[in-house]
Structure formats: C-alpha cells, structure tokens
Amino acid sequence: MNPTGLLEVTAVRRPTPRTVRVTFTGAGGWESWPDQQLKLLFPPAGRPVRLPAGDNDVMRWYQAYLAIPEDERPVMRSYTVRGRDGETIDVDFVLHSDAASDGPATSWARRAAPGDVLGRYGPDAAYRRPVPKADTVLLAGDETALPAITTLLSEVDNAVVFLEVPDAAEEQPLPGNIRWLHRDGAEHGAKLLAAVRGAKFRDGSVAAWIAGEAGMVRALRRHLMGERGFGKGDIEFSGYWRRKLTQDDAPTPEDLADAAEKLASQGG
Template identity: 80%
Template sequence: MNPTGLLEVTAVRRPTPRTVRVTFTGSGLDSLEAWPDQQLKLLFPPPGRPVRLPSADDDVMRWYQAYLAIPEDERPVMRSYTVRSRDRGTIDVEFVLHASADGPATTWARTAAHGDVLGRYGPDIAYRRPVPKADTVLLAGDETALPAIATLLSEVDNALVFVEVPDAAEEQLLPVRWLHRDGAPHGTKLLEAVRGASLGPGVAAWLAGEAGMVRSLRRHLVGERGLAKDVIEFTGYWRRALTQDDAPTSEDLADAREKLGG
C-alpha cells in the first residue's frame, strides 16, 4: 500500500458531544490490512489551501525530509490518529474536541463536512505493535485512547479496561469501566481506579492518553505493583499545554528511550 495519499470525507457523526467521528475514503484503503491500534498521520492543509503532499516514498525518513522541504506557508500540519474502524474501502477516525484549546486538528474537526480533503501517511505495518498477551490484560486510557481500545477489545478477551472521560455523556457502547472526571484533574480518577484494582499475577498492560497521566500509571505499575517494564505498552498521545510541534521535554525523551529499549 502506498503510504501517502489523499482522504476525502464521506460522512461526519457525533457519537458523543465532544467526539467527532469522520468517515474517509481514498485510494488504497480497500487493500488496507487491519490490525489493532492502527495509527496513521493526518495532514491538515493551511487555511484556504489544498493539501500538498510530499513525494511518495516507502522510506519514512526520506518522506519526512520531503515533508520538511515543503515551504512553510504551504506545508500541512501533521497529527497522529488511530483508525477507529474500517469497512469496504473506508476508515473511521475519531477526533476529541478538547475544551481547553483549538489546535489545527480540532479546528478542522469542528466544521468537517462531506467532500473535505486531508492528506495521510500510513498506516504503515512497520509500526504495528504486538497485542499484549497475559492472564489479565489491563487497558487504561482517557477519551483519546478509545479508538485504539475499541480495536484491541476485538483481539483481547481477558481484558480489564478503565477509561476516564469528562462526564457520563462521553460514554460509548464499549465493555469498559467508565470513570467520569466531572471537574476533577485529568487522570486522577484513572490512577485511583488502577491503584484500587485487583490484578493478580500474570498481568500485561497497555496505557495511552495524556503523556503525564500515562507516566503516572507506569510508575505505579512498575514501582508499586512490581510489573516488569517489558510487559507494559505505553503511548502519550498528547501533552497538556503543549502540542506535537513543541519540543519534547526531558521526560518525553526519557519515555522515548525506554520505548526503544535504551
């Protein structure tokens, strides 16, 4: 499958007040292999401009260099998302409308309509991660982790799942234990629930969502529960007060080294 292409919006729905689910069609999607937690890059054009794509190349580094070579006023903004579902040449992607900020992706999603066009890079099978295997698989995340958790649940039948969302209106039809922030600081309800959970022996974990929240969960599981680091899959999808364009913090770099085994 060509890693680069255009995506056209065919449908827009609101499964919850703060979630926009967009259905895309595009060349190559009909041959897309499915796997859980399938991530891709979406390319959002500057206002009033069409999407300008880098030259297609299977090598991600050469592709990224071509992306950076696009003049800044024409270069699309790139953000990472997870495929929520796919069906006969289409994919669904969910956008969380964060109340605190309107970045380029949130701004686009608020007014997304049939016929709108974005660019994409991926999904690339080189980034496929193994599904955790253990007697009990702990899945924990915030609302941004829901698309990945939904796909993982199709492969894992022994999961203990905690998802923190702003309030009851953000629940979706998934077999998870919902935790409502209801004004509490982000991540506190999720950390309390995981700390109070009876996990038993033979546990693997998958964690995703706000980076600081994920970091606190990992520290609990490793430092207090004694889980080995290599049985925990983790991803910080976003950072409070920072965007993907901001430089990584020292903790971000430490997380990246650990994921690479350093």
Template identity: 80%
Template sequence: MNPTGLLEVTAVRRPTPRTVRVTFTGDGLAELESWPDQQLKLLFPPPGHPVRLPAGDDDVMRWYQAFLAIPEDERPVMRSYTVRSRDRGTIDVEFVLHASAAGPATTWARTAAVGEVLGRYGPDAAYRRPVPKADTVLLAGDETALPAIATLLSEVDSPIVFVEVADATEEQPLPVRWLHRNGAPHGTKLLEAVRRESLGPGSAAWLAGEAGMVRSLRRHLVNEQGLDKGAIEFTGYWRRALTQDDAPTPEDLADAREKLGG
C-alpha cells in the same frame, strides 16, 4: 500500498458531545491490512491552500525529508490518529474536541464537512504495536485512547478496561468501566481505579492518553504493583499545554528511550 495519499470526507457524526467521528475514503484504503491500534498521520492543509503531499516513498525518512522540503506556508500540519474502524474502502477516525485547546486538528474537526480533503501517511506496519499477552491484561486510557481500545477488545481475552472521560455523556457503547472526571483533574479517576486493582507480576498493560497521566500510571504499575517494564505498552497521545510541534520535554525523551529499550 502507497504510504501517502488523499482522504475525502464522506460522513461526519457526533457519537458524543465532545467527539467527532469522520468517515474517509481514498485510494488504497480498500487494500489496507487490518491490525489493532492502527495508527496513521493526518495532514491538515494550511488556511487558503489545498493539501500538498510530498512524493510517495516507502522509506519514512525520505518521505519526511520531502515533507519538510515543502515551503512552510504550504506545508500541511501533521498529527497522529488511530483508525477507529474500517469498512469496504473507508476508515473512521475520531477527534476529541479538547475544551482547553484549539489546535489545527480540533479546529478542523469542529467544522468538518462531507467533501473536504486531508492528506495521510500510513498506516505503516513498521509502527505496529504488539498486543499485550498475559493471563491478566489491563487496558487503560482517556477518551483519546478509545479508538485503539475499541480495536483491542476483540484481541485480548477478558481484559480489565478502564476509560476516563469528562462525564457520563461521553460514554460509548463499549464493554469498558467508565470513569467520569466531573471536574476532577485529568487522570485522577483513572489512577485511583488502577490502584484499586490487584494485578501483580506476570500481568501486562496497555496505556494511552495524556502523556503525564500515562507516565503516572506506568510508574504505579512498575513500582507498586510489580509489573515488568517490558510488559507495559504505553503511548502519550497528547500533552497538556503543549502540542506535537513543541519540543519534547526531558520526560518525553526518557519515555522514548524506554520504548526503544535504552
């Protein structure tokens, strides 16, 4: 499948007040292989310009170099998302409308309409993450992790699942344990809930959401519950007060080294 292409909006819905679910169609989606926690890059055009894509290339580094060669005023803004579901040549992607941020993806999602066009790179099987395997598996994240968790639920036998959201209006019809912030600091309720679980050595975990929250959860599971670092899949989807365009922090770099086994 061509790793790059155009996506056209065919439907826009609001499953919760702070979530926008967008259905896309596009060349190659019907042939898309399916796997859980399937990630892709969405390319948002700058104001006043159509989406300009680099030449298609199966090599991600060559593709990225071609992407950077696009003049800055015409270059799309690239953000990572997870496929929520797919059906007969379409995919659904969910956008969380962060109250404290108005980045390009949130800004676009607030007014997304049928017929609008974005670009994509992927999904690429090279970025496929392993599904945790153990007698006890924890899936934990905030609302940005919901699309991935929804796809993992059918792949993991009887997982322990916690999802922290703003309040009760953000719940979706999924068999998870909902935690409502109700004004509490982001991640507090999730860390409290995980601390109350007795997992122990031999368990596995999948963590995703705000990077600082994921880092705290991972430290707790390793240092206090005795999980092996290699048994924890983790990804910081977003960072408070920072965007994907900002330079990585020392903590981000340390996380990246851990994921690469360094």
C-alpha cells in the same frame, strides 16, 4: 502500499458531545490491525492539501515534507483508526470544551463536511504494536485512547478496562465490562490512577496497555512497575498528547526518557 495518499470525507457525526467521528474513503490496499496509527495531513486554510513525494523510506519522506514551503505545508497529526469497513475508515477527533483551545486538527474537525480532503502518511507496519498477552490484560486510558481500546477489544477477551472521560455524556457503547470514570472537573488522570491503584486482578500473569495524556501515562507506568512489580516488557504505553504542549513543540526530557524506555522494552 504507497505511504502517502488522499482521504476524502464521506460522513461526519457526533457520537458524543465532545467527539466528532469522521468517515473517510481512500483506505484501499491497507492491512488492518488493532491500535493502527495514521498520520493525517491538514492543509492550510483555503488551500488544497499538498503531499510530499511518496517514498517508502520514512526519513526521505519527512525531508520531502519539510521541503514544502511553510505557507503550503500541511500540519501533521497522529490519529488512531477507530473502525474500518472495506475502503472506508472512521477517525474520532476529541474536541476541547472551548473551541478557542482547539489546535489545527480539532478546528478542522469542528467544520468537517463530506467532500473535504486530507492527506495521510501510513499506516506503517513498522509502528505496529503487539497486542498484550497474559492471563489478564489491563487496558487503561483517557478519551483519546478510546478508539485504540475499541480495536484492542476485538482481539482481547480477558481485558480489565478503565476509561476516564470528562463526564457521563462521553461514554460510548463498548463490548465487555468497562469501568467508566468521570472527571467532572477533577484533575486529568487522577481518577484513572486511583482506580488502577485499587484494582484487584485474578491470579496469573497480567500485562497492561495504557495510553492518553503523557503525564498520566507516566504516572500509571510508575505505579505498575514500582508498586505492582510489572516488568518493562509487561507494559505497552503511548503518550498521545501533552498538556500545554502540541506535537509541534520540542520533546521534554521526560518524553525522551519515555521514548528510550519504549525502544528498550521492544528490543530496539
């Protein structure tokens, strides 16, 4: 599969007040797996998307991306495939309550319409993460983790699921017994951490998959490892976003430590 290509919008809808679900065509020839990550390339306003030269080597591709003049270079953001049907995929964009706080991706999503075109890189099987295996699997995250958890539930039938969302209007139909946690103005991640701390698991092995805001993920991992006795290899984790920072900002020392621990747990 060519790592670089175009995706065209065929439908846009609002499953919840703060979620824009965009359907794209152009996914032919992809292998599909749970928690599939995709890099979307958003063109500058008023310009068509300009793609780097296709190359199966990610570093050469990234150098070609950086070589595009800054005023023509698309903004790159990572998203999870929410669902797939043949050559079409759904991607969910979580909106801020205040449009003035939107970044380039969510700003694009607010005005997305059929016929719009984005670039993409991937999905790359090198970044495929294993589905946790245990007698009980804890799936926990905020609203940005909801698409990935949806796909994981197609593979995991012994999951205990905790999802923190802004309010009751952001709940979505999901299979299984989902514990929905409504922030309703509380600090991001506080209710999720409290719920996981209070969770009781049945006898047997327990593994975890956690994702969402990086600081929240870090706190959950500390609880699971420090208070529950989980090993590093028992937890799959990903910090999708950082409060007050974007994907363009330099990684913090905590981000670098998380990345090193993830590589170590995966034998990298």
